[in-house]
Amino acid sequence: MNPGTRRAPWLLLGLAALGVACIALPLLGLVRLVSWRDLGDALGSAEATDAIRLSLWCSAWATVLSVLLGVPLAWVLARLEFPGRRVLRALVLLPIVLPPVVGGVALFAAFGREGLVGGVLYDRFGIQFTFSTAGAVLAETFVALPFLVITVEAAIRALDPRLEEAAEELGASRGTVLRRVTLPLVAPGIAAGAALAWARALGEFGATITFAGNVAGRTRTAPLAVYLLLESDPQVAVALSLLLLVVCAVVLVALRDRWWPAR
Amino acid sequence: MRRGRSCPVAVVLLALGIAGCAASAGPARSGVTGEITVSAASSLTDAFTEIAARFERANPGTRVTLNLGSSSVLAAQVRQGAPVDVFASADAGSMSRLRTAGHLAGPPRVFARNRLVLVTRPGNPRRIGSVADLRRVGTVALCAPSAPCGRYAARVVSAAGVVIPEPAVTRGIDARATLGAITAGDADAAIVYATDARAAGAAVTRVPIPEARDLLAVYPIAALRSSTRPALARAFTRYVRSPEGQSVLRSAGFLPAP
Numbered sequence: 001m002n003p004g005t006r007r008a009p010w011l012l013l014g015l016a017a018l019g020v021a022c023i024a025l026p027l028l029g030l031v032r033l034v035s036w037r038d039l040g041d042a043l044g045s046a047e048a049t050d051a052i053r054l055s056l057w058c059s060a061w062a063t064v065l066s067v068l069l070g071v072p073l074a075w076v077l078a079r080l081e082f083p084g085r086r087v088l089r090a091l092v093l094l095p096i097v098l099p100p101v102v103g104g105v106a107l108f109a110a111f112g113r114e115g116l117v118g119g120v121l122y123d124r125f126g127i128q129f130t131f132s133t134a135g136a137v138l139a140e141t142f143v144a145l146p147f148l149v150i151t152v153e154a155a156i157r158a159l160d161p162r163l164e165e166a167a168e169e170l171g172a173s174r175g176t177v178l179r180r181v182t183l184p185l186v187a188p189g190i191a192a193g194a195a196l197a198w199a200r201a202l203g204e205f206g207a208t209i210t211f212a213g214n215v216a217g218r219t220r221t222a223p224l225a226v227y228l229l230l231e232s233d234p235q236v237a238v239a240l241s242l243l244l245l246v247v248c249a250v251v252l253v254a255l256r257d258r259w260w261p262a263r
Numbered sequence: 264m265r266r267g268r269s270c271p272v273a274v275v276l277l278a279l280g281i282a283g284c285a286a287s288a289g290p291a292r293s294g295v296t297g298e299i300t301v302s303a304a305s306s307l308t309d310a311f312t313e314i315a316a317r318f319e320r321a322n323p324g325t326r327v328t329l330n331l332g333s334s335s336v337l338a339a340q341v342r343q344g345a346p347v348d349v350f351a352s353a354d355a356g357s358m359s360r361l362r363t364a365g366h367l368a369g370p371p372r373v374f375a376r377n378r379l380v381l382v383t384r385p386g387n388p389r390r391i392g393s394v395a396d397l398r399r400v401g402t403v404a405l406c407a408p409s410a411p412c413g414r415y416a417a418r419v420v421s422a423a424g425v426v427i428p429e430p431a432v433t434r435g436i437d438a439r440a441t442l443g444a445i446t447a448g449d450a451d452a453a454i455v456y457a458t459d460a461r462a463a464g465a466a467v468t469r470v471p472i473p474e475a476r477d478l479l480a481v482y483p484i485a486a487l488r489s490s491t492r493p494a495l496a497r498a499f500t501r502y503v504r505s506p507e508g509q510s511v512l513r514s515a516g517f518l519p520a521p
Contacts, residue, residue: 232409
């Protein structure tokens with residue numbers, strides 16, 4: 001072994017440790033802020049229970065919508081060849097890198113009462129997304145959908161095409177192949193994508209507060225409640241923060257090496 | 264080695280030279296230089312941006328960094344040790360809590376006052392004429408209950424004998440965010456500071472309400488004990504209360520201190 005390989009690992013380890021510290025220290029700091037004695041009371045308070053209930057409701061619906069719309073979209077991106085496919089994929093993945101507040105402004109431009117589509121919905125049918133739970137679900141779906149698409153698309157791409165080809169040769173229709181062969185095979189990928197989408201939807205803040213507003217019981221999900229209560233009721237804010245942290249950690253640990261299909 | 268010996272000497276000479284330049288910067292009003300951080304209520308955004316720019320021009324070598332937000336949040340930051348030199352609050356409560364805890368370098372001084380006003384979408388399509396009408400519109404934007412503008416709004420609403428159900432209220436973290444809910448959002452009405460309504464111009468329609476006539480928001484300012492530039496901090500608070508500072512506040516629509 002030459003001196004080069006003996007020296008490199010220490011530097012690498014040092015930088016890696018710094019990277020871990022970057023993430024671990026703030027989280028440890030958060031845990032330190034928690035008053036364990038009052039945790040039960042804090043989580044049981046009216047603001048906390050409202051926020052948790054709303055968060056669960058909205059993130060569940062956002063996950064369902066992400067699966068309903070995302071799986072077909074992932075299949076199209078993985079299996080169909082058409083001009084502009086790369087542009088479409090970039091578009092679908094845009095919310096991952098777009099600042100959430102910008103997403104909220106964009107949602108407002110499209111679905112606000114005077115928006116592109118929202119204007120028609122409001123004037124003709126009286127449907128309003130802003131300041132409503134539906135708006136919060138829409139905002140969460142906007143940010144969560146790309147995570148499901150990216151996970152499921154990779155899973156579909158990783159499938160052995162011969163299995164589907166064999167089914168077709170045996171006389172199965174395209175729909176049957178999809179139902180009986182493709183979907184069961186990518187089911188773990190869909191589950192992983194759904195878990196990721198759910199965690200992302202649960203933590204959404206910028207788009208929700210900008211588009212759906214900050215209305216108690218309607219749009220004030222846990223992250224918004226934390227923001228509002230940070231100064232006036234820090235115990236509840238910290239308790240909610242801890243809860244969100246634990247939920248996200250559990251999701252990530254459960255996904256383990258499935259979390260990012262390496263292929 | 265020649266290079267090794269002359270290097271530190273050069274560095275010291277350079278440092279002295281720079282220090283000399285900074286100390287003798289132009290005809291400074293206050294004779295102090297440096298940087299300060301001013302935490303100010305978000306309703307002071309426009310006025311203090313202008314005042315800071317004028318202060319920097321009048322005092323070459325100085326730099327004022329504004330930290331804007333809800334007064335209650337800003338006060339909490341100071342209590343947690345944020346390196347702030349001056350604090351300008353939208354209510355006496357946030358300031359007095361800091362005073363009790365010993366964070367102020369001197370007694371706070373009121374430098375402006377403000378009124379609250381009800382604003383609606385341009386043209387007042389829902390024909391809102393009073394606080395009571397707020398119960399029949401879609402969504403009303405108010406500040407967070409713990410923010411000064413939220414507390415003032417609560418007093419106005421209760422003075423009118425009205426209760427607005429929470430599901431009909433969207434809460435802004437500070438005055439500007441609350442205004443944004445109606446200028447860049449779908450809120451039907453909001454209770455904001457008169458200065459913010461004025462800044463919004465034609466984007467809102469103002470509805471004067473009798474309950475707000477007697478309610479005056481009081482704005483105190485004080486230099487903080489933890490400041491590393493106490494002379495500059497005091498100079499800034501004096502400038503805010505000087506005729507120049509007051510004229511900027513007046514043009515923004517603030518009322519003078521009593």
